[in-house]
Amino acid sequence: MIYSVVKKNLINGRMMVCPRCKKDHDILQYIRLEMIEEYAHETTPVYKCCSCKWLFSPSGEMPQEIYEKFYRMLEEIANKS
Numbered sequence: 001m002i003y004s005v006v007k008k009n010l011i012n013g014r015m016m017v018c019p020r021c022k023k024d025h026d027i028l029q030y031i032r033l034e035m036i037e038e039y040a041h042e043t044t045p046v047y048k049c050c051s052c053k054w055l056f057s058p059s060g061e062m063p064q065e066i067y068e069k070f071y072r073m074l075e076e077i078a079n080k081s
């Protein structure tokens with residue numbers, strides 16, 4: 001018997017599926033753990049699911065426009081505090 005597994009891609013446009021709870025969320029809804037700027041280019045961002053709090057690190061590259069949007073949002077948050 002052959003089982004076919006239908007697996008969604010982790011990132012689809014600006015949506016990212018949580019590997020644990022399998023829920024789709026806008027990438028900006030995930031909590032991105034703080035990165036150390038000095039090593040930002042040599043480390044991988046870790047995301048926390050807003051539904052089940054699972055921590056994971058996507059191995060693929062995040063689309064540049066999403067990444068920039070996310071980065072700008074983090075800067076705005078940092079500037080407010």
Ligand SMILES: [Zn+2]
Binds near residue numbers: 019022052053
């Ligand atoms: Zn989840």
